[in-house]
Amino acid sequence: MPVIQVQGLTKAYRTYKKQPGFVGAIQGLFHREYETLLAANDVTFSVNEGELVGFLGPNGAGKTTTLKMLAGLLYPTRGTAQVLGYVPWERKDGYRRQFALLLGQKNQLWWDLPARESLELNSKIYGISGAVFERTVSEMTELLDVKDKLNVMVRELSLGERMKMELIAALLHQPKVLFLDEPTIGLDVVSQKKVREFLQHHNSTRKTTILLTSHYMADIQALCQRVIIIDRGTVFFDGRLAEVLDRFADFKVVTIQCAGGGSCSAADLTKYGEVVEQTPASIRLKVKRDRVIPVCKALLDELPVSDIDIQEVPIEDIIRQIFAR
Ligand SMILES: Nc1ncnc2c1ncn2[C@@H]1O[C@H](COP(=O)(O)OP(=O)(O)O)[C@@H](O)[C@H]1O
Numbered sequence: 001m002p003v004i005q006v007q008g009l010t011k012a013y014r015t016y017k018k019q020p021g022f023v024g025a026i027q028g029l030f031h032r033e034y035e036t037l038l039a040a041n042d043v044t045f046s047v048n049e050g051e052l053v054g055f056l057g058p059n060g061a062g063k064t065t066t067l068k069m070l071a072g073l074l075y076p077t078r079g080t081a082q083v084l085g086y087v088p089w090e091r092k093d094g095y096r097r098q099f100a101l102l103l104g105q106k107n108q109l110w111w112d113l114p115a116r117e118s119l120e121l122n123s124k125i126y127g128i129s130g131a132v133f134e135r136t137v138s139e140m141t142e143l144l145d146v147k148d149k150l151n152v153m154v155r156e157l158s159l160g161e162r163m164k165m166e167l168i169a170a171l172l173h174q175p176k177v178l179f180l181d182e183p184t185i186g187l188d189v190v191s192q193k194k195v196r197e198f199l200q201h202h203n204s205t206r207k208t209t210i211l212l213t214s215h216y217m218a219d220i221q222a223l224c225q226r227v228i229i230i231d232r233g234t235v236f237f238d239g240r241l242a243e244v245l246d247r248f249a250d251f252k253v254v255t256i257q258c259a260g261g262g263s264c265s266a267a268d269l270t271k272y273g274e275v276v277e278q279t280p281a282s283i284r285l286k287v288k289r290d291r292v293i294p295v296c297k298a299l300l301d302e303l304p305v306s307d308i309d310i311q312e313v314p315i316e317d318i319i320r321q322i323f324a325r
């Protein structure tokens, strides 16, 4: 029996279509024209207990809308969903106690309190005992490396520190299902990695079911075996991440810096891959995934390389590439 079951979930937004210019604005006072936008369109999927699924798609694809429906914050226009046997938008107390939604671009903590007190307030809302609160906060602040930040006012925390506290707040009541919407957005790479490791640990030790959206390929690759890709409200891929990468992201981006002015420009690089960018001092190449190691070796032999960097093609690019087909 799946933990999350979504069938034909659809959300239509009716938006007022603005006419251009002053005359348009005046006309708009009398006859408004509306447009219907299907932010989620017949979304169907299911997730089993303990799965950590990446929910991907370009901006405006409908990810947040879908997560908000699953968290009971929005009523769907059509379709059904059950999470842990509950219909989310019925907002039963039993459901509220078993899931959490973290919106990376919104803050849920009280800004004018020290982090600890803000967490305490959250725990009171869920009726968590003092002992459980202390144990959970102590364990999680240790794992996330923010133990020494508990007495800092939330508004004075860095973005990364605040997001870690938000995550702790979301997990205080030990939810069985976790919806994470861009939990690492805007964080520095060190914090991103910490959060990622924490989620991995949490998922594997507690069997928490997690649906995660992220713009960062590193998050998705580290955490998710399965991804659901959505575009314009519609799911068009649901399967293993490895399959997406094999099918759509068969390149990596290799960037080299050359020592000595102008020494990069001489080489003929087309035999190694597609040259994306070339300056006298640096080259960026798109190289077939399985040829990255031999190509790097050859480049090091051939050129006075002072630095080399290998990156995944950004997930946005992969998704764009998928849509271009
Ligand atoms: N409250 C709203 N009213 C009207 N349109 C909305 C509203 N919220 C989101 N949308 C639109 O619905 C679409 C999906 O948005 P969203 O779910 O936030 O996408 P994502 O999270 O994948 O970036 C977008 O086109 C967005 O502009």
Ligand SMILES: [Mg+2]
Pocket: 063, 064, 065, 181
């Ligand atoms: Mg979103």
